[in-house]
Amino acid sequence: MIGDYKQLTRHVEATYDELASYYTFFYPFPSEENDRFIEALDSLLSSYNVERILDINCGVGRHIIPLARLGYEVVGADVSEGMLRQARRFAREFGVEGRVKLVKAEWKELPEKVEGEFDAILGLGNPLEHIPPEHRADVLRNVNELLRRGGFLLLSRRNWEWELGLKGDRTLYVRSLRRRMPSPWGERELPFFSPLYGFSVDDKEIITFFTYHNYGETSREHVYHVLEYDLGKGGFNHKSFRLKAFYVFKKALRDDIIASGFKEIRLITSLKRVEYDPYTLNEFWISVK
């Protein structure tokens, strides 16, 4: 099982290494939307008197870099060197190179690779869907170990109950779009397309979108697509990056968080403290040590 875990996280690492230079076409940074999120995050962190922050999957640094500019002491960890390279580049561009510490660490290695105690730990962008559910409590225990007493973990979660249509009364669009269609190659499951953004970069038009498919018992496939159109030469170039997303169900996550030493959990829909809405695709969990 540990061998499988290593194999899986190596695949995740290799995929993000390749995706790294396209990542901000999916999650624009710098951007006004990111600025608004940081503003809300800043007021949440200030209300808990946070000074020292660890981001366990910092990616290209779209959260820790603006937080460093606001004066927080930040450490960013990530398994992908490709993503960390982009984070180093952004830290230079934002003038905070010396104030952002970046560490290559897989979540099971966090206590060996990261020093000190933190007031807050961030896990944004639905990190736990990258690992099989039976490994979640181990990872959360590592996170708990790095927090000071009274410190908290801010975790984002995709609302799988809703996406999979398990809520009964109001189901999400994906259920109705997940049709099996006859085709010359037999019956196929149609992927669910989620269009994202279009950019013009130099002499290229770039379109990004996600597809979600192969919904199984415990996971589904999540594919990042980049479609480049060369304005000079003409012609499309398509790249795709395939990841498995394990479902993170609410009850199981709550059990894992409690089993990992947290004493209080708060579930919110947005950092602006709007009342919790079970019919929103993404949500945040605040777990206090």
Ligand SMILES: C[S@@+](CC[C@H](N)C(=O)[O-])C[C@H]1O[C@@H](n2cnc3c(N)ncnc32)[C@H](O)[C@@H]1O
């Ligand atoms: C969807 S991205 C989110 C990045 C960032 N938090 C954001 O919101 O932009 C997921 C990140 O998690 C990292 N990651 C995935 N599995 C990991 C693991 N087992 N240990 C450490 N990092 C991991 C990936 O390398 C990637 O940078």
